[in-house]
Amino acid sequence: MNTDESSLGRCxxxxxxxxxxxxxxxxxxxxxxxxxxAECPECEEVVAPE
Incomplete structure (x- = not known):
């Protein structure tokens, strides 16, 4: 896992x-x-990360 990627939040x-x-x-x-x-990599929906 790349820890340098900045998290936007959760689906x-x-x-x-x-x-x-x-x-x-x-x-x-x-x-x-x-x-x-953003697109959620798990459920493949377009969402506003929280």
Whole structure:
């Protein structure tokens, strides 16, 4: 396992850890914070990591 990969969070559906290579879209929310949509490597769904 590569410990250098930065974790974005966990999949809200299955709990799998999601790392940066799985990012599909990065965006800025209306409140100025950054949001991310990524593909979960386990359940293969597009999610917002938590």
């Amino acid at each position: 809200p559906d299955c709990g799998e850890s999601i790392s940066e290579p799985w990012v599909l879209v990065e965006y800025q929310k209306d409140d100025g914070t950054e949001g991310v949509w």
